[in-house]
Amino acid sequence: MKLLILSDLHANAEGVKAILQKETDIDAIYAAGDYVDYGPDPCGTIAWVREHQVHAVHGNHDHRVLKTWRENHFRGLPKDEKWWVHYNCELLHPEEIDWLAALPTHLCFEADGIAYLMQHQYGERYEIIESQYHFDEYWAKHYTLPMKPGQPRRMIFGHSHRQAMTVFPDGSLWLNPGSASYRRPDEPSKDAFYAVIEDGEISFRHVPYDREWLFAETVRLRPTMKEEEYHVAEFFFGWKESDGPDYPWLAFIKDHFKH
Ligand SMILES: [Fe+2]
């Protein structure tokens, strides 16, 4: 069985389209949340996820958009008070909001004899599971399917946008496929990150993708962006490959993208 593991698409379906061009014979796609916010294409992204029958859980940004939409905190806002969440709310339709609202927090499944538990994040901020004890504790609380004795256990997380894996003493592990959209400011790669699990074998991968449309769409949607915001967009979706630690707007971006 070949599973494609995604996370943190963030209103950007261009990365996942490039991933699917590279990866063929996928049996099932799983995604660990954050389909919207921080990008210009929430509708196209949700459409892609639904069209490909992705097994999905919700993320904190899905919740944020949902809450803002339901509380109506986006209509009539002055342009200089609008941020991605407000632009996403303006674009989304009630039916897409209902889809976001129906996403579960946890998803349990089995593949090739391995038990999987998927969710967006652990803790309130960017905590990670660091010990066997905490892995077992979390598993006992959230895994709801029957298990066979000695069955291997794996968790899938998103949220940090960092591709990573931690293996515990009994062979259990958690993995994060990274973001299929954009990196944290201290990671200069612009590729779409993901993981493939084929017959139980985990492989972390990334693929370059064309961000030109995303950047053009961002500028079209938000013609009155402040200079700082323009540079954030450029950082996420721009063409520069040199946006590393010396990027002049890094401090601003770090300050505004803590979540
Ligand atoms: Fe995210």
Ligand SMILES: [Fe+2]
């Ligand atoms: Fe998140």
